[in-house]
Structures are given as structure tokens and as C-alpha cells.
Amino acid sequence: NAGVTQTPKFQVLKTGQSMTLQCAQDMNHEYMSWYRQDPGMGLRLIHYSVGAGITDQGEVPNGYNVSRSTTEDFPLRLLSAAPSQTSVYFCASSYGTGGSFGFTGELFFGEGSRLTVL
């Protein structure tokens, strides 16, 4: 059981380049999301999805694009990279609203993708 898999783990871009961070989960989770972690800021929500075909913006969506064509995959696209997007990016997934006993709403995170924009 791989859980949440993010690729690449490291990437260096030049300003203006585009790229896609990949995220895949094998737990059949409904919810998927992307966070970025910056020093002194904690993790901040970029975009999230409550199911295939449904996405919405989080706290810091500008400069990022997402789509969710399958339950398993939730790629994050940077259309024109800027130095302010230098960060560590985490993809997460979770069960739906469930309602089953013991449901905690916990997010399962990938190992992160470290992006540097020069």
C-alpha cells in the first residue's frame, strides 16, 4: 500500500517556466488537496477536490491550476513559475465525510516536493 505518492521530490525551475507536480493515492479517498509549507507560515491550502471532476480554491490559489479527472490523481500545475513559489509542496488525501465510528477527518500526506524557482 503506497499511500500518497508525489513526484518529483525535488525540482529547480527558472522564472517563467511551467511544470506539473504529480500526486497519486491508492486508498480510494474522495478528498485530495495541495498545501505549501513555507518557513514561519505552517502549511497553507492551495487547492482541494471533494471528488473526481470537482475542485475548489484554498487560501493561496494564485499561480496554480488543478484538475481531478480520476479519483486517484490530483496534479498541481504551475503555469509560469515565480520565485515566490519556491516552497515545499504537500499533497494530501482523506476519506469523505464518512460518518463512521472513529472517523477523525485525518489527512494522509505525501512526502513532499521541494521546488526552487530561480
Add this chain to the structure above:
Amino acid sequence: DQQVKQNSPSLSVQEGRISILNCDYTNSMFDYFLWYKKYPAEGPTFLISISSIKDKNEDGRFTVFLNKSAKHLSLHIVPSQPGDSAVYFCAASEGIQGAQKLVFGQGTRLTINP
């Protein structure tokens, strides 16, 4: 404006003693709170959660206390072990159903000294 604040960037505790990590929030709509633990080069992992209908939740060595009137929560680790050395994030949401859209604090780096 930081809606969830962890005002101590770091904390150092002796092995076997109690570790207390603190978290404050400003948004009155938050009523579900979680703690995550993060090791270097890994993603955060869920530790424990608490709903606003409770003031305490316990899981083994970990206990979370919630003071709604003060908008404050704390995580107690007893006894502290070397493997507890990590960064701890407090997070909040509007209900357990909103736990997919968490607001995180800045994190506290806990170091357990032998």
C-alpha cells in the same frame, strides 16, 4: 492574519518529562482541532484530534486539552521520548466535515534531550 498561532517556534524537554505544546486560534467558527507531527523530509502525520464538544481527548501518551473560552489548545506528551523529537503542527477546521480544509499554525520544533 494568522488564524491559528503557535507562538513557540521551539521547545526543548528532557526525556521522561512532560512536553506541553500550545496553540491559539482567533476564528470562532473553528470547532474541530487536530495535531500533526512531522519528521524531516517526510509528510505530516496525524496525531490526535478534538471536537469542541469535548475539553479533553487522550490517546496513550498524548492528550489534547481545549479551552474554548480562551480559544486555546495544548498537546501534552507524557512521558517524552527521543522519538518524539519532531515539528508539531496545530490545525483547525469548521467542523469535522471541514477537516479537508485545514488552517495550520506555524509549527513548534520539539527536541527531547536524553
